[in-house]
Amino acid sequence: MPRIYTSCSDPLDFCRECFPSEDEAEDAYGNLGDGQDGRGNCFGYNEDHPDYEDTDYRCETCKTPLTAKDN
Numbered sequence: 001m002p003r004i005y006t007s008c009s010d011p012l013d014f015c016r017e018c019f020p021s022e023d024e025a026e027d028a029y030g031n032l033g034d035g036q037d038g039r040g041n042c043f044g045y046n047e048d049h050p051d052y053e054d055t056d057y058r059c060e061t062c063k064t065p066l067t068a069k070d071n
């Protein structure tokens with residue numbers, strides 16, 4: 001699934017089951033504050049991420065380890 005960035009520019013990764021709609025994501029993460037260094041609101045919904053099978057990332061919501069099927 002795509003990566004989501006909060007408005008603070010924190011990356012969030014989700015498994016296939018938990019990936020939120022764009023409206024849900026913007027409600028939850030779109031107005032938490034601005035990114036560093038004057039970058040303003042960094043909310044992003046459709047961002048690239050490393051292949052999850054090469055990482056130990058976990059789903060932001062259910063904490064399940066992410067695998068290739070979640071890419």
Ligand SMILES: [Zn+2]
Nearest residue numbers: 015018059062
């Ligand atoms: Zn999940």
